[in-house]
Amino acid sequence: MTSNSNKDHLILSIYETLKWQPTKNQIEQFIKLQVLLEEWNKNTNLTRLINGNDYWISQVCDSLWPLTKELQSPNLSYKYIDVGSGCGFPGLAVAVAMPNSNITLLDSSNKKTVFLKEVSKKIGLSQRIQVITERAEITGHKQSFRKGFDYALARAVAPAAVVAEYLIPFLNSTGQGLLFKGKWTNEEQNDLKKALSKLNAKITEIQKFDLPDNRGPRNVIRIASIAKCPNKYPRTVGTPRKQPLCD
Numbered sequence: 001m002t003s004n005s006n007k008d009h010l011i012l013s014i015y016e017t018l019k020w021q022p023t024k025n026q027i028e029q030f031i032k033l034q035v036l037l038e039e040w041n042k043n044t045n046l047t048r049l050i051n052g053n054d055y056w057i058s059q060v061c062d063s064l065w066p067l068t069k070e071l072q073s074p075n076l077s078y079k080y081i082d083v084g085s086g087c088g089f090p091g092l093a094v095a096v097a098m099p100n101s102n103i104t105l106l107d108s109s110n111k112k113t114v115f116l117k118e119v120s121k122k123i124g125l126s127q128r129i130q131v132i133t134e135r136a137e138i139t140g141h142k143q144s145f146r147k148g149f150d151y152a153l154a155r156a157v158a159p160a161a162v163v164a165e166y167l168i169p170f171l172n173s174t175g176q177g178l179l180f181k182g183k184w185t186n187e188e189q190n191d192l193k194k195a196l197s198k199l200n201a202k203i204t205e206i207q208k209f210d211l212p213d214n215r216g217p218r219n220v221i222r223i224a225s226i227a228k229c230p231n232k233y234p235r236t237v238g239t240p241r242k243q244p245l246c247d
Contacts, residue, residue, distance in 0.1 A: 017212055018064060020071040022097070029096045029123045030060060036119045037087065044111055046087040053213050063090030063155070064097055065209050066178055066220035075100050078150040082106065083136050083166050084157035088116055090180065091153065095125050104130045104149070106139055136166040137234045147172050147229075155180035160188055160221060161195035161246040165234045168199045168225060176204065177223040184208075184219035191246035192221065198245045200227040 015021055022030070037050045048054070064071065070078075077100040082091030085105040095103040103125075105116050113133040120129040132139060139145050152167040152175065160179050167177035181188075184206070196202055205222040234240060 017061060018068050018071055020064075020068075020074075020097070026096050026099075029125075030056075030093075032123050033088075033092060033096070033119060036122060040115050040119075044115065046112065046115060053215075057211055057213050057215050059089050060093050062180075062211060062215075062218060063093035065211075065218065066180070066207050066222075067094065067097070071097060074098055077101055079148065080104065080151045080153060081145070081149045081170050083152060083154045083163070083170075084108075085116060086112055086156075088119065090155050091129075092116070092119070092123075092125070094153070095120075095129055096123070102128050102130070104132060104145075106132045106134065106136060108133065108135045135237050137237045137240065140166065140169040140234045145170060147175075150175050152177045153180070154178070158241060159191070159244065161191040161244045162240045164192060164195045164199060164201065164223060165240045165245055168196075168201045168223065168229050169233055171225055171229075173225070175224065177201075179221040179223065181219045181221065182216065184221070189221075191244070192223075195245035196223060199225075199229050199233055201225045201229070 034050060034055050037046060040046055041050055074097060078098065079102050080091065080094055081104040083106050085091045085107045088105065091103050091105045107113050110133050113131050116131045120126045120131065146169050149170045149172060152170040154163045154167060157163050160181065163179050164177065171177055193203065201223050203221060204224045207220040209218045211218055
């Protein structure tokens with residue numbers, strides 16, 4: 001696909017949808033990121049969503065739509081952590097869109113973090129991006145990370161009640177956790193509330209959105225601490241999935 005077509009998709013799915021005007025440099029960074037994904041995906045299975053609208057809508061737009069309010073003040077400086085970053089979404093998209101913010105990309109897969117480090121350098125973001133190969137259950141107990149972030153993000157990682165145990169320990173006193181979901185049910189919401197009660201946290205907002213090009217409904221559940229998260233969370237590696245706090 002040509003650069004001009006990519007730009008058209010970007011303007012359609014991001015600028016018009018999010019009411020956000022990316023700079024020429026930001027557009028070029030998104031285009032270069034797509035090219036790098038295509039190259040790496042030939043040898044390393046990172047994602048199937050790399051071509052055309054699969055990339056611009058299901059990756060870039062899907063990463064940024066919950067941050068419509070934040071995109072109106074892109075020069076503000078925040079600290080983000082993307083838990084289970086995978087091929088870099090939403091974290092890399094946020095790094096491009098928020099030029100004064102710092103982003104930590106956390107993933108337990110070495111092959112994915114190798115890609116994240118390399119692509120961060122090649123699109124000119126390495127000074128603002130930190131890549132860590134580690135499980136969230138471990139990183140969440142480290143003094144330099146615990147309570148260290150304004151935003152903690154997780155997209156397609158695990159059930160919400162599980163993800164909450166990963167995210168809440170990372171948040172500072174005014175921080176927000178964003179759980180990216182497709183469908184969202186009352187049962188999932190009740191499970192999440194049970195988990196949050198043990199984490200001294202609550203749901204602050206549920207954002208709903210229909211992706212362009214009939215790509216389906218999306219939900220983002222914003223969560224925040226209401227008191228100090230107990231020191232025992234997150235529990236040991238694997239325990240959040242095996243014994244969710246909603247049980």
